[in-house]
Amino acid sequence: MSAWLTQHRAALAAAFRRLSSAPLSTLLSLLAIGIALTLPAAGYVLLDNLRELGNRASGVKQISVFMDIGASRKDSNDIENRLREINKLSGNLNWRFVPREEALQRLQKTEGMAEIVASLPRNPLPDAFIVEPQDSEPAALEALGQTLSAWPKVAHVQLDSAWAKRFSAFLRLGRLALTLLAGLFAAGLVAVTFNTIRLQVMAQAAEIEVARMIGATDAFIRRPFYYYGALQGALGGLLAAALVLGGLRLLAAPVSELATLYGAAFTLHAPLGQGIAALTLGGALLGWLGAQLSVSLSLRQVG
Amino acid sequence: MIVASNLTKRYPGGLEAVRDVSFTIKSGQMALISGHSGAGKTTLVKLMASIERPTSGSLVVNGQNLATLRTSALPYVRRHFGLIFQDQKLLFDRSALDNVLLPLNIAGLSRRDAIRRAQAALDKVGLLPREKANPIALSGGEQQRLAIARAVVNRPTVLLADEPTANLDAESASAILDLFIDFHRVGVTVVLATHDQSWIERCHPNVLRLDHGRLL
Numbered sequence: 136m137s138a139w140l141t142q143h144r145a146a147l148a149a150a151f152r153r154l155s156s157a158p159l160s161t162l163l164s165l166l167a168i169g170i171a172l173t174l175p176a177a178g179y180v181l182l183d184n185l186r187e188l189g190n191r192a193s194g195v196k197q198i199s200v201f202m203d204i205g206a207s208r209k210d211s212n213d214i215e216n217r218l219r220e221i222n223k224l225s226g227n228l229n230w231r232f233v234p235r236e237e238a239l240q241r242l243q244k245t246e247g248m249a250e251i252v253a254s255l256p257r258n259p260l261p262d263a264f265i266v267e268p269q270d271s272e273p274a275a276l277e278a279l280g281q282t283l284s285a286w287p288k289v290a291h292v293q294l295d296s297a298w299a300k301r302f303s304a305f306l307r308l309g310r311l312a313l314t315l316l317a318g319l320f321a322a323g324l325v326a327v328t329f330n331t332i333r334l335q336v337m338a339q340a341a342e343i344e345v346a347r348m349i350g351a352t353d354a355f356i357r358r359p360f361y362y363y364g365a366l367q368g369a370l371g372g373l374l375a376a377a378l379v380l381g382g383l384r385l386l387a388a389p390v391s392e393l394a395t396l397y398g399a400a401f402t403l404h405a406p407l408g409q410g411i412a413a414l415t416l417g418g419a420l421l422g423w424l425g426a427q428l429s430v431s432l433s434l435r436q437v438g
Numbered sequence: 439m440i441v442a443s444n445l446t447k448r449y450p451g452g453l454e455a456v457r458d459v460s461f462t463i464k465s466g467q468m469a470l471i472s473g474h475s476g477a478g479k480t481t482l483v484k485l486m487a488s489i490e491r492p493t494s495g496s497l498v499v500n501g502q503n504l505a506t507l508r509t510s511a512l513p514y515v516r517r518h519f520g521l522i523f524q525d526q527k528l529l530f531d532r533s534a535l536d537n538v539l540l541p542l543n544i545a546g547l548s549r550r551d552a553i554r555r556a557q558a559a560l561d562k563v564g565l566l567p568r569e570k571a572n573p574i575a576l577s578g579g580e581q582q583r584l585a586i587a588r589a590v591v592n593r594p595t596v597l598l599a600d601e602p603t604a605n606l607d608a609e610s611a612s613a614i615l616d617l618f619i620d621f622h623r624v625g626v627t628v629v630l631a632t633h634d635q636s637w638i639e640r641c642h643p644n645v646l647r648l649d650h651g652r653l654l
């Protein structure tokens with residue numbers, strides 16, 4: 136057990152030594168790995184913020200139900216009962232009844248409309264409901280809208296799901312593109328590690344040969360390279376996290392300024408601890424994989 | 439104890455470097471493998487150290503038949519031997535001390551114990567003052583003694599040395615031989631491959647004389 140620990144500690148120390156013994160090439164490898172991880176990570180943060188923005192944009196979750204002009208208050212009550220029933224069945228349905236009088240009052244308060252409204256012989260506005268289901272997925276909104284429009288005395292159902300649908304399709308596309316990109320760059324990271332480890336194995340050929348002949352196991356010979364790959368990947372991941380966070384910092388001020396101009400409060404956010412952990416761990420895992428592939432192949436070449 | 443029976447090694451290409459050889463080296467014995475260049479001395483040493491595997495026949499070391507042992511067990515068998523290579527195989531990217539540490543790292547010793555033992559081994563061959571030197575900065579005789587320190591540091595039961603005095607003047611060679619005689623005295627089995635006949639009078643070994651792969 137303690138021999139096992141000693142050997143792992145020694146392998147880790149050897150990996151550190153080898154990394155620091157060639158600082159320039161280590162730095163270049165770390166940069167290559169860091170940048171390879173930065174692009175998908177930055178893309179992920181961007182998409183996450185866009186999704187958040189889309190969720191917050193008003194109107195996406197709402198369905199407006201307009202009654203017939205000729206509908207009576209009793210017809211409206213009937214609709215309200217049906218809404219209550221749906222809520223009882225599936226729950227999570229909020230709605231607000233907007234009587235035609237209230238709608239008119241609001242219209243009156245709108246600038247420049249007061250006179251026009253006053254000149255009307257009678258209230259041209261219908262009763263309306265603003266329905267807000269908890270499930271704001273475009274498909275669910277669409278289905279609910281269709282149900283509502285089939286109810287008696289409902290003149291028109293308006294939902295903003297066309298925009299929501301487009302936005303969600305865009306997000307899906309973005310996520311797919313990001314997955315492809317991440318896969319591509321992950322392969323790049325494995326390739327970079329593969330190459331540095333191959334050079335390492337070649338450089339250590341003499342030691343590997345002697346070590347084998349005096350009783351080193353295969354695991355003993357491979358271990359430092361695995362640690363090297365994992366360590367390099369982890370450091371590359373940390374670098375990527377630093378690059379992404381640095382970029383976010385630079386963007387934070389202009390973005391919130393832009394948001395203020397549109398009358399919204401929006402700040403860029405990033406999953407800090409999780410993000411750093413994911414990048415470091417992901418980098419380590421990919422580095423380990425690259426080392427594994429490389430050592431298996433390179434060791435065959437050095438005999 | 440090393441027992442070879444009808445031991446044959448045929449290299450890829452068909453050359454039989456060791457042919458149908460049988461011998462016994464008892465524990466604690468000193469044995470000398472002699473013969474002309476190309477006679478098969480190095481091959482026989484490599485067979486004993488389980489670096490090369492027999493083509494046929496058997497080679498039993500400490501009760502284990504190296505001809506049939508599974509590959510995964512070989513590293514542990516190799517650790518019983520202290521090996522001195524004909525071309526030394528010192529590592530020139532590290533200090534003398536780090537060269538001697540290699541077998542101990544392989545064995546998984548803690549760093550403190552390993553350094554203590556490595557320094558003791560360097561002291562034994564008179565190289566402790568040069569522990570920090572790179573082997574490239576050592577003389578031929580010192581390099582040879584460094585190789586010996588690396589071979590004995592993990593306290594092997596068998597010391598296998600392939601031409602340990604090649605390229606050395608008579609005085610240095612004699613000092614090296616004295617070291618082997620010392621190890622032999624404390625009970626280590628010592629097997630030396632050499633074409634230097636003068637050793638036979640010095641230490642009265644069990645002589646295995648090879649000629650074109652055959653034992654005379």
Ligand SMILES: Nc1ncnc2c1ncn2[C@@H]1O[C@H](COP(=O)(O)OP(=O)(O)OP(=O)(O)O)[C@@H](O)[C@H]1O
Nearest residue numbers: 449450451453455474475476477478479480481482
């Ligand atoms: N790896 C190899 N592949 C093919 N043939 C080999 C190999 N190693 C050695 N031989 C051949 O086997 C024969 C014995 O070689 P070996 O090295 O055992 O001789 P030796 O007695 O140690 O010679 P020297 O005194 O010159 O070191 C030689 O003819 C050599 O060419």
Ligand SMILES: [Mg+2]
Nearest residue numbers: 479480524600
């Ligand atoms: Mg030889």
